[in-house]
Amino acid sequence: MKDECIFYKKLMNDYLNVDISKIEEIALMEHIDLCLSCRRDFEKLRKISTLTKEIETIKAPENFTDLLKNEINSTQKKGSKFMEIFLVIAASIVLFVMGFAISSTYLVKNENFNGTPEISEKRSNIEIPVKKNIKPIKPEEINIKNNYRKWEKVYLEEVSH
Amino acid sequence: MKPLNKLKLKELKIQDNFTDNDLVLKYLNGDEDSFYTLVNRYKDKIVNYIYRFVNNYEIAVELSQETFMRIYKYMPDYKFDYKFSTLIYKIASNLSIDYLRKEGKFIGTEMVDIQSLKMKSIASPEEKLLMEELKKKLESEIMNLPIIYRQPFILKEMENLEISQIAKILGCKKGTVKSRLFRARNILKEKLGPYFGV
Numbered sequence A: 001m002k003d004e005c006i007f008y009k010k011l012m013n014d015y016l017n018v019d020i021s022k023i024e025e026i027a028l029m030e031h032i033d034l035c036l037s038c039r040r041d042f043e044k045l046r047k048i049s050t051l052t053k054e055i056e057t058i059k060a061p062e063n064f065t066d067l068l069k070n071e072i073n074s075t076q077k078k079g080s081k082f083m084e085i086f087l088v089i090a091a092s093i094v095l096f097v098m099g100f101a102i103s104s105t106y107l108v109k110n111e112n113f114n115g116t117p118e119i120s121e122k123r124s125n126i127e128i129p130v131k132k133n134i135k136p137i138k139p140e141e142i143n144i145k146n147n148y149r150k151w152e153k154v155y156l157e158e159v160s161h
Numbered sequence B: 001m002k003p004l005n006k007l008k009l010k011e012l013k014i015q016d017n018f019t020d021n022d023l024v025l026k027y028l029n030g031d032e033d034s035f036y037t038l039v040n041r042y043k044d045k046i047v048n049y050i051y052r053f054v055n056n057y058e059i060a061v062e063l064s065q066e067t068f069m070r071i072y073k074y075m076p077d078y079k080f081d082y083k084f085s086t087l088i089y090k091i092a093s094n095l096s097i098d099y100l101r102k103e104g105k106f107i108g109t110e111m112v113d114i115q116s117l118k119m120k121s122i123a124s125p126e127e128k129l130l131m132e133e134l135k136k137k138l139e140s141e142i143m144n145l146p147i148i149y150r151q152p153f154i155l156k157e158m159e160n161l162e163i164s165q166i167a168k169i170l171g172c173k174k175g176t177v178k179s180r181l182f183r184a185r186n187i188l189k190e191k192l193g194p195y196f197g198v
């Protein structure tokens, strides 16, 4: 193969790609007229290109679009069912978390207010009236000696009988 | 029933006048039918394209369905950076290659036995028959091209796409596409040359 032929082989490729300028095309045709080897190659390549375009193309089946429609519709239904379940689960989680959050912030608020949680304050509400009726005992009122003597008196009486 | 069908047919004909981009826009604005007009426009091309790689009609149809499913899911995020056709051939190319990789058939190395066909001139019915045989021979030789040469060859010679579009589909430079086409044509020339009788 002559060196210049390499250049024209590239032009043949461009010609078949329909990616060639008019000047290049003229140059190619002139070379082909003169060079037997390139002419033979070009004829073969052109035949391959023409024959390829004549090969019967494969067609999609008649029901192709309907099949696709069904597939799309069924995935959408599946998707929405999944979405439904997902939403129900998500909603219950949200409700649970919200309920927990509300009750715990309420507890925290009460704790901050008087240092005791709400539950014990409720209990203290019951105790308060009882406590109110008990007269606080002053330290000086506690007289152990007197109490002991009372007990001693009762005991001695029981024994002596 | 009949007037409805006629109306539907008329609608479809009107849809046919829209460009791919128009149909994508119509679909994005809520017209579901526009998507199926695109499907009808490309289904044969995509089935044919994929068939040239997987060499099995059922699988070609299955992968084509998958191609359209993927593009359907992609539609809400559609960007107009690519032509619709580029995008669909790109997805089809990737799915075909994934399939071939899974099947361990990524490189079409298996050879088809060449029957001795002698061709001299084109005219008589006998020679027409030879022409048909030659076409079959060419078809099987195309199927035997290594994938990297087969892809641009089919996109160019069967699907009639431009080099720049093929480059985008295959994710390579125009120069690479051209040199792969050069290689593909020369392999076919070597395989079939003796039967042309030029």
Ligand SMILES: [Zn+2]
Residues within 6 Å of the ligand: A002, A004, A005, A008, A031, A035, A036, A037, A038, A039
């Ligand atoms: Zn030459």
